[in-house]
Amino acid sequence: MVSLSFSSAAQDNWPKNGQVAVSLSYDDALNSQLDNAVPQLNEYQFKGSFYLTLSSPVVPQRLSEWRAAAEQGHELGNHTISHACRADMPDRDWVASQNDLAKRSVAQMVDEVKLANDYLYAIDGKKSRTMTLPCGESQAKDGDYLPQVKEQFVAIKGFEAVSLNSIIHVPAERSGAELIAYLLAAKDQQRRLVNIIFHGVGGDYLTISNEAHKELLSFLDQHRNDYWVDSYINIMQQFSNH
Numbered sequence: 001m002v003s004l005s006f007s008s009a010a011q012d013n014w015p016k017n018g019q020v021a022v023s024l025s026y027d028d029a030l031n032s033q034l035d036n037a038v039p040q041l042n043e044y045q046f047k048g049s050f051y052l053t054l055s056s057p058v059v060p061q062r063l064s065e066w067r068a069a070a071e072q073g074h075e076l077g078n079h080t081i082s083h084a085c086r087a088d089m090p091d092r093d094w095v096a097s098q099n100d101l102a103k104r105s106v107a108q109m110v111d112e113v114k115l116a117n118d119y120l121y122a123i124d125g126k127k128s129r130t131m132t133l134p135c136g137e138s139q140a141k142d143g144d145y146l147p148q149v150k151e152q153f154v155a156i157k158g159f160e161a162v163s164l165n166s167i168i169h170v171p172a173e174r175s176g177a178e179l180i181a182y183l184l185a186a187k188d189q190q191r192r193l194v195n196i197i198f199h200g201v202g203g204d205y206l207t208i209s210n211e212a213h214k215e216l217l218s219f220l221d222q223h224r225n226d227y228w229v230d231s232y233i234n235i236m237q238q239f240s241n242h
């Protein structure tokens, strides 16, 4: 994209007159994302961001489908290899001892994040990448690993370098109307970016039904002048160009 100048005309170019950027993203590399989310996004020609936990068996089992999604314009993002989270938080029985972030060092996490980027490169051939932090956490046993991995990414979701008055929603068991309400509120609150982080779509866990997901996409399709849907990396690269 050519940026002519910072005249008012150029500033109006993006986002268009108060248009809110919307990043639809999908964490953890789940079957239902390939089965349901990707086909729905393609139907509306929206680009989503899929943050793969690379230890998920769904990555090697369906490698060609992840690769195809990337070729269709969807983003494959870094959600680490082992999804290390703090086991000392509530409801964390599922965190295996070896994946307890409280037992990992910053150096181990930096290595793991780099390896995850290398693995993703082997899938889609891309060198620019974004990330979502597993459980939104980065406090390892000897410090915060986020500042040490930041330089590997165009952006880390929720930690954008530019101020976008952004918000993150992580919906589970929400109706289409409730999802659409996120968008309406963002417009009222003059946000420039809304992040919706899904997990299961029509299956798996922290699930949104296929119907609710489709209702959201249909609303976005009907309001393209108000909301600009793109992959998180495309949105963040646009912002950094302005």
Ligand SMILES: [Zn+2]
Pocket: 027, 028, 079, 083, 133, 134, 135
């Ligand atoms: Zn996750």
